[in-house]
Amino acid sequence: MHVAENPFTPSFGEIPAHLAGRNQIIESHSRALQSAHRRPELTSLFSGARGTGKTALLSYLAEVAEQSGWVAVNITALSGMLEDAEIQLRRKAAHLVESNGKLAVKSVGIPDVVSLSIENVQPHTNWRSRMSDLIEQLNDQNIGVLFTVDEIDPTLDEMVQLAAFYQHFVREGRKVALFMAGLPHNISSLLNDKTVSFLRRATHEALGRIPDSEVAAALEKTIRDGNRTVDAEALAEATQAIEGFPYMLQLVGYYAWDENPEARNLGASAIANGIATAQREMTYRVLDATLTELSPGDLRFAVAMLQDEGDSRIADIAARINRTSSMVAQYRKRLIEAGVIGRRARGIVGFDLPYFREYLQEKHANGELLLED
Ligand SMILES: Nc1ncnc2c1ncn2[C@@H]1O[C@H](COP(=O)(O)OP(=O)(O)OP(=O)(O)O)[C@@H](O)[C@H]1O
Ligand SMILES: [Mg+2]
Incomplete structure (x- = not known):
């Protein structure tokens, strides 16, 4: 059977086959x-x-x-x-x-x-x-x-x-x-x-997070364009891993596609391996670059968020990092503008950039972060 070229576009600036959510x-x-x-x-x-x-x-x-x-x-x-x-x-x-x-x-x-x-x-x-x-x-x-x-x-x-x-x-x-x-x-x-x-x-x-339904639709259409199919369950796994992030959509699709290009169907294992490779690539291309742009104060704020299971209250963060409220407000603004966190409700923020929480956790545990005292 003839298999089409990989239809995903995991390069910066490339127009994807399906512009999800736009x-x-x-x-x-x-x-x-x-x-x-x-x-x-x-x-x-x-x-x-x-x-x-x-x-x-x-x-x-x-x-x-x-x-x-x-x-x-x-x-x-x-x-x-x-x-x-x-x-x-x-x-x-x-x-x-x-x-x-x-x-x-x-x-x-x-x-x-x-x-x-x-x-x-x-x-x-x-x-x-x-x-x-x-x-x-x-x-x-x-x-x-x-x-x-x-x-x-x-x-x-x-x-x-x-x-x-x-x-x-x-x-x-x-x-x-x-x-x-x-x-x-x-x-x-x-x-x-x-x-x-x-x-x-x-x-x-x-341009924020793309809804899961549109991520799934774009993935499926792109795979179908390439004359292949994907299991519903695998598609759901992929969608979950993408977290609404356009670049991640291309990475997951691209690497899952290349797992076993001769098979007509993209199954669970192709998707799982594709996700793992995509996450590594996301770390090199996005997370590392984002990290170097944050000031020690921004980092302190972000690390203080790790103590919460889910979203964080600004008031709690302020108490943890011991900074004036205007400094806390500035860190918050900078992190939002860097796409790292997003506002959930009045006084509440959560991580927006996919995998940044896990990434920060690991760096912090290894003592690799430079936080001002
Ligand atoms: N709406 C979309 N749906 C699916 N994939 C997309 C969408 N928009 C962009 N992509 C893909 O995401 C990746 C990043 O896109 P792009 O380079 O346009 O981002 P950017 O915001 O300009 O990033 P940067 O700030 O680094 O310049 C590319 O691989 C592109 O093909
Ligand atoms: Mg750009």
Whole structure:
């Protein structure tokens, strides 16, 4: 029997075969991109911890945009990003016209004949006016320009400039959109920047835990796409191990698939071995990196949570770590923004990042953690 290639995508930034738990976002944003009128979703922020699928979502939405009559300029918040955006826009706009003036790009929403004179957009002017010219020419053909900005870094001047220029384009009535993604603490400090206060009115989507039912559905569909099947019980095991975390979904699926690729059905042992390998990989790629970003104070807070069987009361943590309530509040905020813990109810938090509790327990028992006294 011919078995298909492994259909899972356990690499960062790769668009998965089935984007679990993102239907609502995809629908609302597709509608905004296809609407004749300006909708608020055209300016959106996506925040989420490492491995929650920010880059994959941005890439997916950029594809939707390009099929809906937009040019998507995809950049990462790094120095040189403004220049990068201009180069990309020029290149993509140039590809819209063939030498005979006929359309070269297949997009449904883009008219048959596009005539642009991008070469005439003068280089000896500033970025904003050059971009404004390019956008105007595209808009004249009813082509919009979407900027996707990944890995938001609020300390980068160009990042803030781009947002400010974008606001001008919107004010001038241009057909433009801006989708930005980043770690929660970077998104929240960007929102505190006064020069881009308009972003506080942007649509904000926090990419959190995906419901188990959707995890199971995405796993099963991906396996079926690859022409194989999975036992109901094994599927439930896998879903439980994934804990709603998109990256873990890909890891478990990928390694379970490779256990015995000749067998048509993925059974209990393939899934169990896949889970074990996935957990190790998750430790290397996510847990270690997350740990190094925590301050000794954050760690102290997290370790104090280990004493509770389930969720923890902030009041108990404060008593255990002997810090002022404002310091405790700060540790709590930082841990939430790192995706390590989440708020359960008023004054109650619990671990959110899969396997972080077990990981911390082990490190703590081995005396590997540096906690301030
Ligand atoms: N909705 C989803 N359903 C299933 N798998 C997903 C989903 N979103 C992303 N993935 C998968 O999860 C992994 C991580 O995705 P991605 O790189 O987009 O995360 P990220 O949030 O950008 O992480 P980082 O903060 O490290 O950049 C990839 O393997 C990707 O294929
Ligand atoms: Mg990413």
